[in-house]
Amino acid sequence: MNDLHQDPAGGQPGGSPPGSTGEGGTKRLDGRVALITGGGTGIGRSIALLFAGEGARVVVAGRRSDPLQQTVQAIRQAGGTATFAKGDVAKADMAELIVHSAVYNFGGLDILVNSAAIFLPGSVESTNERRWDRLMGANLKGPYLVSRLAVPAMRARGGGSIVNVAGMAGLAGQRDAAAFAASKGGLLALTRSMALDHAEDRIRVNAICPGAAREPAGGGAVSIMSAEGQTAVTGAGALASPVKPSDAAHLALYLASGESSGVTGAIFAVDGGAEAA
Numbered sequence: 001m002n003d004l005h006q007d008p009a010g011g012q013p014g015g016s017p018p019g020s021t022g023e024g025g026t027k028r029l030d031g032r033v034a035l036i037t038g039g040g041t042g043i044g045r046s047i048a049l050l051f052a053g054e055g056a057r058v059v060v061a062g063r064r065s066d067p068l069q070q071t072v073q074a075i076r077q078a079g080g081t082a083t084f085a086k087g088d089v090a091k092a093d094m095a096e097l098i099v100h101s102a103v104y105n106f107g108g109l110d111i112l113v114n115s116a117a118i119f120l121p122g123s124v125e126s127t128n129e130r131r132w133d134r135l136m137g138a139n140l141k142g143p144y145l146v147s148r149l150a151v152p153a154m155r156a157r158g159g160g161s162i163v164n165v166a167g168m169a170g171l172a173g174q175r176d177a178a179a180f181a182a183s184k185g186g187l188l189a190l191t192r193s194m195a196l197d198h199a200e201d202r203i204r205v206n207a208i209c210p211g212a213a214r215e216p217a218g219g220g221a222v223s224i225m226s227a228e229g230q231t232a233v234t235g236a237g238a239l240a241s242p243v244k245p246s247d248a249a250h251l252a253l254y255l256a257s258g259e260s261s262g263v264t265g266a267i268f269a270v271d272g273g274a275e276a277a
Contacts, residue, residue, distance in 0.1 A: 027055030028257045033106040035059045035099065037089050037146060038116030040067025043165060043210060046249035047113050052080035054253060059102040061085045062116060081106075089116050089142030099149040109153040111256045114143035114187075115165040124178045132179050139183035144190065147205075151198060159202025161256045164191045165248070168211045168271050184209075188267055195265030204264035206255045210248040211271030243272045 034051045038044035039060025045067070052058045052075040060071050060082065068084035075082035085101040087094030102109045118138045120131050143164055154160030169177055170184025188207055195205040248270045254260050255268075269275050 027053075028253065028259070029111070030055035032056045032110040032256075033059070033102055033108055034111035034113065034256065035061065035102045035109055035146075035150065036113040036115060037061045037098070037142065038165075039084070039113075040064060040071050042115075043245045043248050044113070044115035045071050046245040047115065047252050048082070049074060049078075050246070050249045050253055051111070051256065052082055053078070054257075056111065056256075057106045058082040059085060059098075059105065061087060061089065061098045061101075063088055088138075089114075089146050090137035092145055095142070095145035096149055099146060099153060103153055108157045109150055110157055110160045112147065112150045112154075112160070112162045113165065113252060113256070114146060114162070116142055117165070117167075117183075119177070119180050121176050121180075122178060123176055127179050135179045136183050136186075139180070140186045140190070143187060147194065151201070151203060154203050155201045160204075161260075162194065162203065162205040163252045163255050164188075164205070164207040165252075166191070166207045166209045166267070168209050168269065168274060171209055171267070171269065172275060191267065192265045199264060204255070204260070206260075206263060206266045206268070208248055208251050208255070209267060209269045209271065210245075211243055211269070211274050243270060 029051055032055070034056040036044050036048045036051070036058065039048040039058075040062040044060070044062070048058050048060050048071050058075060058081070060068050061084065062068050063086065065086050068086060072082045072084050083101065083105050085098045087098050089095050089098065099109065116138060118135060120127070120135050122131065147162055150160075150162065164187050166187045167180075167184045168174075169181040170188050173181050191205050191207040198205065251268055251270055255263065
């Protein structure tokens with residue numbers, strides 16, 4: 001447990017960086033508390049910045065302090081409210097403290113985005129048990145542990161939204177990524193089961209499946225299937241322009257907001273049309 005660090009909440013209480021507004025100037029996530037695992041890099045970071053811009057008070061969680069601090073600093077500099085919790089979501093005691101940090105700092109929890117993940121290449125034959133367990137711990141056990149603790153906190157607030165970041169490998173498979181594909185496929189099955197189990201609690205559970213993406217700064221195609229962005233999906237999509245992390249973030253925003261109040265147990269591909277090709 002001593003590996004987990006909680007950063008005191010900062011920024012402007014009740015404030016938020018510039019974002020789009022709805023009727024009466026209300027931002028889409030005003031008054032909501034959001035916890036985003038894997039929030040220091042890639043798609044998780046994009047979601048954290050976007051959610052804060054839409055009025056959410058944000059907790060970003062992950063295993064490395066520097067990226068988390070950078071995300072929090074960017075949110076605060078824009079006038080938003082954010083804090084971070086460093087810890088491994090695959091460990092039950094750390095998952096508990098990560099969820100507790102949202103409740104302790106901001107009074108509750110309304111939104112959970114399970115974005116933390118790792119990628120380890122290998123076929124079934126070349127993947128040893130240690131690598132299999134490590135990958136399953138981060139990609140499947142982690143979302144289970146954090147969600148298990150988040151559900152009571154959301155129930156206490158009258159409901160909430162859980163968004164699981166899976167990947168195209170979970171829908172279609174991927175060469176030399178047997179364990180990764182299995183973990184993401186398992187996350188999709190978990191998403192559907194959780195949606196059924198917690199519908200009466202007014203907790204919606206959905207998943208997004210990002211494909212290959214190109215970071216805004218340029219460079220080669222990188223994957224946003226995992227928070228670390230360590231692999232690229234093979235195959236070309238239908239769109240001429242590459243998928244960006246912000247594309248997945250805007251879909252996550254829709255699923256976290258009241259605009260998707262009738263959506264649960266759904267799986268969304270953000271792959272530029274690769275699945276259709």
